[in-house]
Structures are given as structure tokens and as C-alpha cells.
Amino acid sequence: MHPIISLQTLTPLHTLTMPGSGVPGLLCGGGRRSSSTSSFDIVIIGGGIVGLASARTLILKHPGLSIGVVEKEKDLALHQTGHNSGIIHSGIYYKPESLKATLCVEGAALIYEYLAVEQEEIPRLQALYERGLQNGVQRLRLIQQEDIKKKESYCRGLMAIGCPYTGIVNYQQVAFSFAQDFQEAGGSILKDFEVKGIEIAKENSSRSKDGMNYPIAVKNSKGKEIRCRYVVTCAGLYSDCISELSGCNPDPQIVPFRGDYLVLKPEKGYLVKGNIYPVPDSRFPFLGVHFTPRLKGTIWLGPNAVLTFKWEGYRPFDFDARDIVEVILKSGFINLMFQHFSYGVNEMYKACLLSETVKHLQKFIPEITISDVLRGPAGVRAQALDRDGNLVEDFVFDGGTGEIGDRVLHVRNAPSPAATSSLAISRMIAEEAQQSVLAPVLKLQVY
Structure with missing residues (x-):
């Protein structure tokens, strides 16, 4: 029986070039409006693409505000x-009408290829097609078996979904560009x-030239403190920890999943023209092992999805006992493990044995052999998990509770497609901030 395949050649690949994207060296202080580095109207915790996009949108929309971004690392955008x-x-x-669907479609129009390699995947593929139409993805079309090889010469399959737009980009460079725009705006x-405390300041004597109080104290691991009126947290792997630090609800908990990539050897690059994706398993928010051309001409194969035993464990044998105990005790991980034990074991097995991942890739492109691939980079996905062991599928944004209350907004669950959605997310954050405590702040601004 022929495998059921869907693929589409993305020829040529449309690359996204961001202005100023080649400038990783940043950092304190802006261009038009300088602010004290000890007090801000808004502090954004997290220097990844979502935090930087939010900072950029806020300052461009409200140039009179003093806004600061704090990042625990020595450079920006180092993790997800x-x-x-x-x-x-x-x-x-x-899912239609979910935040992921709304913000992702708003954020970008793309080309994708979805491969079905088993007969029972065809209904799921057709459901994806209908879902794409509902979500407003432009110019989708079904590709029948006889037309697949016209798009991808070496790919085998029964059916595919194609759409006429795609983007491939270096998101770290995009984040640097966001940071540059933010700084140039002040x-x-x-x-x-590294933030270790978010609390109401013991005294509110710190005042700006505008005569406004800064009641929230954000403290770091070195004992330094900055003051602000409002906090937005975009902390990725640490979003639950930061929420708990502020006295807010720690749930949903974050569980780190590592995704390992293989790299196709350059001399085998002719096997893949564009993006080739499998039909995803609807039980999980992971997209499955896929073929991804990169800007520099390499082709990544992957990723898998395995629990990592360290929060920032980018290597297979990274381990931190405290991290894994925290995952097991504080989340519904045990329930997740019992619910999907065989899936988890299979992912671990494929992660350890290169040949098993290659067998999966051969369902789509039979010509690929184990000698054609090398082990490549890895990423860690900050996946939210509820107390019952259910993987939280949608983005989660919530306000504060307790004494800090409405002075904090948490971005709680923003894995993929958060980078695609970052500008749409930033607009939503700006709107939410403006409707809450920014209203009195904006009235008191002195321009």
C-alpha cells in the first residue's frame, strides 16, 4: 500500500528580512526619550520575542511612557x-476561535505542506483543511496523489494540503530588530x-518627574531593585514561577519538552524543496517530525518531543534533580505519564536511536538513509500542563491576584506559534494594558 502523503514545494522560499536585524549588540537606554533605569511606568519581564514585541508595540503606541525590559541572560532571545x-x-x-488560531492567522500568511502517510490520516487531513478555511488561511487547496510529485519529486503520499504563502526567518534576528526599534523609541x-521577587514596595517615596508613584518593586538575584506601576511577564519556561513570585496563581504549570533536530547532509539537499509536514496527532500540541528548509540552505528534520530533565536542557543527557522533582511534584505530570505512557516511551526510543527517526522520515521520502543525516540542534518548549495532566493547547493570558492584583498581566502559555503570533500578541497586551492601569497613567503623562 502506498503511504498517504501530502506535500507541497515551497519554491522559492520567501524569506523575511527585518530592518536592523543584524545588530545583536544592544543594550540600555534609548534614543528619543531617556528614562531612569530604576523606575518605569511598565516593566516587561522576559527578553524573548514575545516580550520584545510587546515592549516595542507599547512604546510606539505610548511614546510618553517609560518602559523597561528585564532579561535574566547576558543577551536576548537565547531560549525558545x-x-x-x-x-x-x-x-x-x-482550533477555530481559539487565541492560537486568531493570533497566528493575524500574525502571518504561509505556505505549508501536510503529509498523510496512513489511510486513516486522510479524514484528519481533510479536517485540517476545513479548519484552515474556518481560520481564514488564504488560498488553501487539497493536492491529490497524482499531483504530489509535481511539488516534491522525492516525496510519496496519498493526499496533501497546500497554500501559496510561506515564510522562513531567523526569529532571533527578528527579536533583535524589535529590541533595536524599542530602544530607538526610548x-x-x-x-x-534575573527576577527573584515581585511585590508591593514597602514605601512609595520613589517618584518620577511626573509626580507618579511606582508601587511595585521588582527585585533580582543580586539584590538590585527597580520600581514600576505595571508589570507584564513573558517569561517562557519560567512563566509559572514568575506568576507565583507575584502572588498570583501558579497554574498552569510549565513542563519542559526538548525537541531534537537532525540535519540533512548538504549533498542530499535535492531531496527536499520546501516544507513537508505530517498530519499531526490531535491528542498533542506538537506538530510531529517535519522537513524544514532554513535560510542558510540547510534542511532540518524534526523535532521529536521528549521530556527534558533540566529546564534549559538542550542536550540529551542534561539533568538537574531539583528541576525534575519540581516538575513531578508541582504539575499533573504523573497523570500525563499514565495517560500517554506508550507515546512517551516511543518518543524517548526514537530520540536515543537515530535509525528509528530515519524510519519515520522514510515514510515521506523513502530515499533518505541513516548515512544522509547528522544530529543537529535542539530546542526546549515551555508547555503548560494542568493539574489533571492535560496539555494546555491554547495561549493563556491572565491578570494578577492578591495585593498586586490588576497591576500585572501574565503571558502564561506561549509556545509555538508564539513567534509567528508575537506582533498580534503584543497588540492584545497593549490593548489590555491600556484598558486597565494605563488609563490613569496616560492621563498623567507629561509630554
Whole structure:
């Protein structure tokens, strides 16, 4: 029986070039409006693409505000932003009317290929097609078996979905560009600032030239403190920890899943023209092992999805006992393990044995052999998990509770397609902030 395949050649690949994207060296202080590095109207925690996009949107929309970004690392966009496939997602995967669907489609129009390799996957493929139409993904079309090889010469399959737009980009460079725009507009970025406390200040004597109080104290691991009126957290792998630090609800908990990539050897690059995706398993928010051309001409194959035993464990044998105990005790991970034990074991098995991943790739392109691939990079996905062990599929944004209350907004679950959706997310955050505490702030601004 022929495998059921869907693929589409993305020829040529449309690359996204961001202005100023080649400038990784940043950092404190902006261009038009300088602000104190000890007090801000708004502090954004997290220097990944979502945090930087939000900072950029806020300061461009409200140039009179003093806005600061704090990042725990010595540079920006080092984690999820800097360890992904670089695809600009179309929005076809996501449940209609969900935040993921709305914000992803708003964020970008794309080309995708979806491969079905088993007969029972055809209804799922057709459901994806209908979902894409509902989500407003432009110019989708079904590709029948006889037309597949016209798009991808070496790919085998029964049916595919194609759409006429795609984007491949270096999201880390996009994040640098967001940061540059933010600084040129007067924003400040404080690196090497690991947040260890968010609380109401013991005294409110700190005042700006506008005569406004800064009641929230954001403290770092070195004992330094900055003051602000409002906090937005975009902390990725640490979003639950940061929420808990602020006295807010720690749920949903974040569980780190590592995704390992293989790299196709350059001399075998002719096997793949564009993006080739499998039909995803609807039980999980992971997209499955796929073929992804990169800007520099390489082709990534993957990723898998395995629990990593360290929050920032980018290597297969990275381990931190405290991290894994925290995952097991604080989340519904045990329930997840019992619910999907065989899936988890199979993913671990494929991660350890290169030949098993290659067998999966051969369902789509039979010509690929184990000698054609090398082990490549890896990323860690910050996946939210509820107390019952269910993987949280949609983005999660919520306000604060307790004493800090409505002075904080948390971006709680923003894995893929968060990079694609980052500008749409930033607009939503700006609107939410404006409707809450920014209203009195804006009235008191002195321009």
C-alpha cells in the first residue's frame, strides 16, 4: 500500500528580512526619550520575542511612557526564540476561535505542506483543511496523489494540503530588530537581571518627574531593585514561577519538552524543496517530525518531543534533580505519564536511536538513509500542563491576584506559534494594558 502523503514545494522560499536585524549588540537606554533605569511606568519581564514585541508595540503606541525590559541572560532571545525551526505558521492547526488560531492567522500568511502517510490520516487531513478555511488561511487547496510529485519529486503520499504563502526567518534576528526599534523609541533593556521577587514596595517615596508613584518593586538575584506601576511577564519556561513570585496563581504549570533536530547532509539537499509536514496527532500540541528548509540552505528534520530533565536542557543527557522533582511534584505530570505512557516511551526510543527517526522520515521520502543525516540542534518548549495532566493547547493570558492584583498581566502559555503570533500578541497586551492601569497613567503623562 502506498503511504498517504501530502506535500507541497515551497519554491522559492520567501524569506523575511527585518530592518536592523543584524545588530545583536544592544543594550540600555534609548534614543528619543531617556528614562531612569530604576523606575518605569511598565516593566516587561522576559527578553524573548514575545516580550520584545510587546515592549516595542507599547512604546510606539505610548511614546510618553517609560518602559523597561528585564532579561535574566547576558543577551536576548537565547531560549525558545533562538532554538526553533524559523517557520512562520499559517494557523491551520489550531482550533477555530481559539487565541492560537486568531493570533497566528493575524500574525502571518504561509505556505505549508501536510503529509498523510496512513489511510486513516486522510479524514484528519481533510479536517485540517476545513479548519484552515474556518481560520481564514488564504488560498488553501487539497493536492491529490497524482499531483504530489509535481511539488516534491522525492516525496510519496496519498493526499496533501497546500497554500501559496510561506515564510522562513531567523526569529532571533527578528527579536533583535524589535529590541533595536524599542530602544530607538526610548526604551531600556536591562540584561543579566534575573527576577527573584515581585511585590508591593514597602514605601512609595520613589517618584518620577511626573509626580507618579511606582508601587511595585521588582527585585533580582543580586539584590538590585527597580520600581514600576505595571508589570507584564513573558517569561517562557519560567512563566509559572514568575506568576507565583507575584502572588498570583501558579497554574498552569510549565513542563519542559526538548525537541531534537537532525540535519540533512548538504549533498542530499535535492531531496527536499520546501516544507513537508505530517498530519499531526490531535491528542498533542506538537506538530510531529517535519522537513524544514532554513535560510542558510540547510534542511532540518524534526523535532521529536521528549521530556527534558533540566529546564534549559538542550542536550540529551542534561539533568538537574531539583528541576525534575519540581516538575513531578508541582504539575499533573504523573497523570500525563499514565495517560500517554506508550507515546512517551516511543518518543524517548526514537530520540536515543537515530535509525528509528530515519524510519519515520522514510515514510515521506523513502530515499533518505541513516548515512544522509547528522544530529543537529535542539530546542526546549515551555508547555503548560494542568493539574489533571492535560496539555494546555491554547495561549493563556491572565491578570494578577492578591495585593498586586490588576497591576500585572501574565503571558502564561506561549509556545509555538508564539513567534509567528508575537506582533498580534503584543497588540492584545497593549490593548489590555491600556484598558486597565494605563488609563490613569496616560492621563498623567507629561509630554
